[in-house]
Structures are given as C-alpha cells and as structure tokens.
Amino acid sequence: MKKKIKNKLFYVVIFLLVALWFTPIFNIILTSLKSPQDYYSGQGLFELPEKIHWKNFIDAILVGNLFQYMKNGLMISFLKVPIGILVEALAAFAITRLPIKFKTGIFIYFIVGMMLPGQIALVPINIMYNTFDLHDTYFGLFYAYVAFGTGFGILVLRGFFNTIPRELDDAARIDGCNRWMLFTKIILPIAKPALATLFIIDFLGTWNEYLLSSVIIYDSKMKTVPTGLMNYVGEHTTDYGMMAAGVLITIIPVLLVFLLFQRYLVEGMSGAVK
Amino acid sequence: MKNKASISDYLYLVPAFIIYTSIVIIPALWSIYISLHKWNGICPMEFVGLKNFIYLFSSDQIFLVSLKNNFLWIVLTLTITIAIAMGLALLFNRNFKGRAFFRSYFYFPYTLSIILVAVVWRRMYDPTTGFLNELLRLINLDSLTSLWTANPKISLICVFAASAWQSVGQPMILFLSGLQTVDPEILEAAEIDGAGGFRKFFSVTVPLMKETFVIVVATQIITSMKVFDIVMGMTAGGPANSTQTLATYMHSQAFLWDHWGRGSAIAVVMLFIMMFIIIPYVVFTAKRE
Numbered sequence: 001m002k003k004k005i006k007n008k009l010f011y012v013v014i015f016l017l018v019a020l021w022f023t024p025i026f027n028i029i030l031t032s033l034k035s036p037q038d039y040y041s042g043q044g045l046f047e048l049p050e051k052i053h054w055k056n057f058i059d060a061i062l063v064g065n066l067f068q069y070m071k072n073g074l075m076i077s078f079l080k081v082p083i084g085i086l087v088e089a090l091a092a093f094a095i096t097r098l099p100i101k102f103k104t105g106i107f108i109y110f111i112v113g114m115m116l117p118g119q120i121a122l123v124p125i126n127i128m129y130n131t132f133d134l135h136d137t138y139f140g141l142f143y144a145y146v147a148f149g150t151g152f153g154i155l156v157l158r159g160f161f162n163t164i165p166r167e168l169d170d171a172a173r174i175d176g177c178n179r180w181m182l183f184t185k186i187i188l189p190i191a192k193p194a195l196a197t198l199f200i201i202d203f204l205g206t207w208n209e210y211l212l213s214s215v216i217i218y219d220s221k222m223k224t225v226p227t228g229l230m231n232y233v234g235e236h237t238t239d240y241g242m243m244a245a246g247v248l249i250t251i252i253p254v255l256l257v258f259l260l261f262q263r264y265l266v267e268g269m270s271g272a273v274k
Numbered sequence: 275m276k277n278k279a280s281i282s283d284y285l286y287l288v289p290a291f292i293i294y295t296s297i298v299i300i301p302a303l304w305s306i307y308i309s310l311h312k313w314n315g316i317c318p319m320e321f322v323g324l325k326n327f328i329y330l331f332s333s334d335q336i337f338l339v340s341l342k343n344n345f346l347w348i349v350l351t352l353t354i355t356i357a358i359a360m361g362l363a364l365l366f367n368r369n370f371k372g373r374a375f376f377r378s379y380f381y382f383p384y385t386l387s388i389i390l391v392a393v394v395w396r397r398m399y400d401p402t403t404g405f406l407n408e409l410l411r412l413i414n415l416d417s418l419t420s421l422w423t424a425n426p427k428i429s430l431i432c433v434f435a436a437s438a439w440q441s442v443g444q445p446m447i448l449f450l451s452g453l454q455t456v457d458p459e460i461l462e463a464a465e466i467d468g469a470g471g472f473r474k475f476f477s478v479t480v481p482l483m484k485e486t487f488v489i490v491v492a493t494q495i496i497t498s499m500k501v502f503d504i505v506m507g508m509t510a511g512g513p514a515n516s517t518q519t520l521a522t523y524m525h526s527q528a529f530l531w532d533h534w535g536r537g538s539a540i541a542v543v544m545l546f547i548m549m550f551i552i553i554p555y556v557v558f559t560a561k562r563e
Contacts, residue, residue, distance in 0.1 A: 014365065014376060021380060024394045024439065027405040031397055039403045045412055087289045094286035099279045106287065108560050113298045115552045117500045119524045119541040123308055123534050124301035127315070147297035150290050155559070179283070208387035210503045211521075215529065226389035230507065233393060240397055247390055258385050262378050265385070266447055 032056050032244035039240070053241060060232075060246035068221060069228030070250065076141050076224060077206040084146045085198055088153030089191070093183050095154070096161040097169065107158065114151030118211045126215060136219040144212050149205070153198060160194035161187060197264045200257065204265075207254065225250050302545070309538040319535075326539035336515045337540065340523040343430055347519070348498040350434050352491065359442050359490075363449035364475075377450065381443035388440065392507020395436035399423045399508075423509050426516035433517050437504045441497075445490045452486030453479070492555040499548050520544045 030046075031039070035053040060066050091110065095103050125144065134140030164187060172182050188195070210226040217223050220231065229250065232243040258265065309326055311319040330337045366377050383391065398405045399422035407419040423432045456479055464478045480487070502521035505511060511518040511526065518526075520540055528537025 010365075010368075010370075017362070018376070018379065021383070021439065023405070024398055027397055028394050045405065045408045087293065090286045091290035094283060098283040098286065100283050100287075101279065104560055108556055110290065110294060111559060112552065112556055113294055115496050115548070115556070116298065116302060117521065117541065117544045117548060119500075119502075119521055120305050120545050121298055121301035122305075122525075122541070123528050123538050124304040125297060126529075128301070143293065144297050147293045150294045154290070183286075204385050208385075208389075210387065210389050210506070214506075226387045226503070229387075229389050229393055233396065233507070238396070240400070240403070243393060244397065247393055250390065251386065254385055254387075255382075258378075258382060262381075266378065266381060 028244045028247055031240050032248055034241060036239070036241060056241035056245035057249065059239070059242040060249060064232060064242060064246050065220065065228065066246055066249055069223050069225045070253070072138075072222060073207050073224040075138060076145065077203050079138065079142050080145045080149070080206050081199055081202045083142075084149045084202060085153060085195060087146060088150055088198075089157055089188065089195070090183075091150070092154050092157035092161055093187060096158055097182070097187065098179065107154070110154045111151045113148065114155065118148065122211075122215055125212075129216060134216070136217055136222045138222075140216050141213060141224075144216060145206055145209065148212065149202060153202070156198050156201075157191065157194060160191055164190050193264070196261075200261045200264050203257065204254065305538045305541055308535055309542045311535045313535045314532040315534050316532075322535070326536050327543070330536070330539060330543065336518055336523060337520075339515055340518045340520045340540075341543075343517065343519050344499055344501065346430065347434065347501055348495055350431075350438075351494045351498045354434075355438050355442055355494065356445060356490065358438065359445035360449050362442065362446045363453055366446075367450060367453045377447075381447055383440045384443040386440065388437075388503035389507045391436060391440040392504050395432075395439070396423075396508055398436075399432055423517075424513055426514045429509060429513060429516045433504055433508050436508065437501070440504075445494065448486055448490050449483070452483040455486075456482045488555075488558065492551055492558075495551050496548060496555075499544060499551075 030048070033052045033056070034049045035051075035055075038049040038053070094100055095107055100106075129135050129140055134143070168186055168190075169182060172186055177185065207224070208226060209224070213224050213227045214230075217227055220228075223231070229243075229246060232238065232246055308319075310321060310323060312322045312326070313319045362380055366373050401407055401419075401421045401424060404422070406422065410416065410419045420428065423429045460482070461474055461478055464474050469477065500521055501519045502525070505517050505519055505522050506525075509517045511522045520543065524537050524540040524544070527533045527540060
C-alpha cells in the first residue's frame with residue numbers, strides 16, 4: 001500500500017516537472033497564433049484566439065527573412081561539419097596510431113582551445129578578417145568554426161580510435177596496407193558510430209553558434225539563424241507574434257535531427273567524456 | 275608499422291594545426307599583446323603597460339559588476355543547476371515505463387540555440403503581456419507581478435533561470451551515465467548496514483561518482499565564465515549594466531566603443547581566471563584512458 005502511494009507520488013512529480021519545462025514552449029505556441037490585439041486585450045492566457053493569426057508565420061518568413069537565415073545555416077553546417085571532421089580525424093589518427101613524438105603534448109595543445117573563451121581571439125580575428133576581406137563570407141565563418149571545433153573533435157575521435165585494437169594495424173601492414181590505407185580503409189569505417197555522433201553534435205553546434213557569427217557577419221543576407229533571430233527583437237518593441245512564429249519554424253529542423261538521432265546524441269554526450 | 279616516425283606521419287597533423295593555430299592560438303597571444311596598449315583600431319597603438327588592467331580593477335565599476343556576476347553565476351550553477359540535474363538523473367535512473375522519453379525531453383532544450391531560448395524567455399518575462407505577470411494576475415496575485423528582467427535587482431536571476439531551463443539536461447545526462455557505473459550491490463550492502471536514502475546517496479553514490487563530479491563541475495565553471503549568448507539575447511547587459519558579464523562587457527568595450535586595448539584586457543582577465551580550472555582539467559582529461 002505504502003509502495004503504491006509512493007509510486008503515485010513519483011508520477012505526480014514527473015508530471016509537474018514535465019509541465020513546468022513545457023511552459024515556455026507552450027507560451028510561444030500560443031503567442032504565435034495570436035495577433036497583438038489578442039494579447040493586449042488581456043485575453044485569457046490559456047485561450048485560443050477567435051481567429052488564428054496565421055499572418056505571423058507568413059511575416060516571419062517574408063518580412064523576417066527566415067528562409068535566408070536557414071539556408072545560410074545549412075550551407076555553413078554542411079561545409080563545416082564534414083571537412084571539420086576529416087581534419088580532426090586526420091589529427092586524431094596521427095595521435096593514436098602513428099609513432100610521432102610528444103603525443104600527449106600535441107593532444108593537450110589541441111584540447112585547450114575547446115575551453116578557451118572565444119573573446120580571447122575576437123579582436124585579432126576581426127583585424128585579420130578585415131585585412132583578408134573575410135567578413136560576410138561563408139569561408140570566413142567556415143574557417144573560424146573548423147578552428148574552434150578541432151579540440152572537441154580530436155577529443156571524441158581520439159577516445160574512439162583508442163578502443164580499436166592495435167592488432168588490426170599489424171594485420172593491415174602484413175596485407176600490404178600503407179598508413180593512408182590504414183586510415184581510410186580500416187580506421188574510418190570502424191569509427192562510423194563515433195563519426196555519426198560527432199556529425200550530429202557538430203551540426204547542432206554550428207547551426208546554433210552565435211558569438212563568432214555576430215562578429216564575423218554584418219550583412220543581413222549572410223546571417224545564420226541565431227544572429228537572424230536577434231533581428232526580430234526590437235530595441236523597445238517586439239512583434240511577439242512574428243517572433244514566436246519564427247522560433248517555431250526554426251525549431252523544426254533541430255527537432256527533426258533530435259528525434260532521428262537522439263540515441264547518438266545522448267550516448268555521444270556521455271561517451272565524449274568517458 | 276615501423277617504430278620510427280617519418281615526416282609524412284606529421285603531415286596528418288598539418289591541416290588541424292594550421293587552422294587551429296591561425297585562428298585560436300595566434301589571436302589569443304596577439305590579444306595579450308594588444309591588452310598592453312591603448313588602441314581604437316585606427317590610430318597607431320600606444321603602449322601603456324598594465325594601465326588597462328589597473329583601470330579595470332581600480333575604477334571601472336561595470337567591470338567589477340561583470341566580474342561579480344560571473345562569480346555569482348558560477349555559484350548559482352554549482353548549486354541550483356547541479357541540484358536539479360542530479361535530482362532528474364536520480365528520478366530517471368529508476369526503472370519505469372517511458373524513462374527514455376523523459377530523459378530526452380529534459381535534454382532537448384540543450385540542443386536549441388541559446389539565442390532562441392533567450393527570445394522564448396523574453397516572452398515569458400514581458401511585464402505587460404508576458405506569461406508570468408498574466409498568470410499572476412489570473413490567480414489574483416497582482417502584488418507579486420514584477421518587471422523581471424527589467425528590474426536590476428533580480429534581472430540576473432531571471433536570466434539565470436532561462437539558462438538553467440536550457441542547460442540542465444547536459445549535466446543530467448552525465449550524472450545518469452555516472453549513476454550507471456555505481457554497483458547496485460554496494461548500495462544493497464549499505465542498506466543492510468542500516469543506511470537510509472540520504473546516507474546512501476551522500477556516503478556511497480557521490481564518492482563513487484567522483485570522476486563524473488569532476489567533469490560536471492569543471493565544465494560548468496568553464497561555461498559559466500563564458501556566459502554570453504543568453505545575456506545578449508535577453509538583456510544585452512542591461513538594465514543599468516545589472517546583467518553585464520565579462521564576456522558581454524568585453525564585447526561592448528571592443529565592438530561597440532572600439533576600445534580594443536581595454537576589451538582585450540578583459541578577455542585576458544577571463545583567460546587568466548579560467549586557467550585555474552583549464553590547466554588541471556586538461557591534465558585530468560589527458561591522463562584518463
């Protein structure tokens with residue numbers, strides 16, 4: 001009997017927490033369906049408006065330029081993520097599989113960058129990008145993203161490469177593989193799960209990045225989703241309906257990636273530190 | 275494989291080395307150099323030694339507020355965020371139907387961009403039409419309505435709440451995987467010896483999860499020192515600089531007011547404080563495995 005009550009209490013606690021965590025999103029959904037008159041007239045917080053204000057979504061796309069931001073985000077992500085992973089995999093392969101010197105030192109050199117505050121590099125990046133005319137370019141954003149991603153990528157891939165048995169290297173050498181073939185034909189295919197995990201984490205990280213893009217991108221046409229969303233927020237007044245609609249539209253790709261690949265994500269997150 | 279390295283072996287490191295060094299390491303060192311100068315990016319640089327740092331610590335009130343806010347943020351994260359994350363992890367470590375769903379549910383906000391989260395919470399806090407005040411009016415608690423982020427006394431806490439909502443899933447996942455390594459037999463043994471729930475948790479579970487705690491605490495401190503997006507998205511440091519952090523204040527100094535020397539000096543201060551965590555943590559990471 002006591003156990004039953006305890007069990008019920010357990011579900012009540014979980015239900016309350018779930019409701020609490022859903023509140024901000026629930027509020028955004030309602031806002032996106034209302035016109036300013038609806039919420040200024042003090043219409044009930046939990047009521048739907050008499051007429052759903054679909055114009056918010058149209059405004060978010062047409063006035064808010066949302067598709068342009070999403071396109072830029074996708075372009076940068078699909079440029080940065082595969083190339084970044086290749087660069088990180090090459091380095092992780094050298095650190096784990098080749099007889100180079102100072103392996104630990106090199107590894108430490110790379111992972112320090114993962115923890116440094118981005119601010120420490122911002123002013124010089126700004127100077128360099130002015131000199132080489134890299135502001136407002138895909139390449140400029142891509143290059144900085146790859147650089148700031150190397151530490152985390154090498155950390156994850158080194159951890160995984162270390163779990164691949166070394167006997168495979170010897171067997172491959174006897175079969176006549178050189179180092180490049182060992183990398184491309186044996187290590188990379190075995191590392192597919194780790195590469196997939198890294199791909200997802202990296203994709204979300206790139207799609208969501210704000211600090212670097214706010215310093216590198218000025219031109220509204222080149223903005224990614226986070227910098228673009230900041231345009232929706234006015235200094236004094238904000239068109240909340242349009243903003244909420246924009247938020248919901250940009251959540252969709254993230255939600256899809258999350259639903260499809262959450263296993264990789266959650267396991268990768270805990271695996272990355274193991 | 276031959277045991278001696280050839281030059282071609284080092285080539286594998288070259289792309290990562292060049293890209294990373296050119297955009298992270300060289301600029302970081304360059305910033306340290308700039309921090310010793312007075313410079314607006316246009317006029318020639320003027321060497322001023324440690325004057326930027328002396329100014330920041332002796333007479334820049336906003337800098338001191340930022341510093342205080344970062345430390346407050348660390349304290350809030352290490353108590354509130356970690357307590358919620360641990361609580362959720364303990365809930366979802368039990369065996370019940372749908373626990374995988376709930377685990378993902380609380381993790382999901384962490385995959386959203388922080389700017390998006392900031393925008394969502396702006397809507398919650400809006401004093402005239404926002405959810406919180408509307409709700410308070412609905413249940414006749416008008417006296418509790420507040421300006422929230424527009425009230426300098428509580429603005430930082432309001433921003434922190436939004437951040438906690440977003441980020442609690444990450445330490446939760448780490449705690450969950452840490453809890454999995456705790457041997458249930460040891461807990462059973464403790465129970466037979468008469469340990470209650472709390473005792474079991476603090477005397478058995480926590481010590482056994484020492485490594486997880488090191489990781490969570492270190493990463494949370496590092497993230498707290500870098501707090502930027504959520505503040506920019508919600509208050510941009512205001513009102514009256516009450517939510518300014520080192521990262522946002524550095525951004526204002528360098529990019530709004532073109533004080534490149536002073537801005538770099540703030541970044542250098544961030545770096546030096548963080549080194550107390552980063553160096554031991556990096557050594558810890560490299561030594562594992």
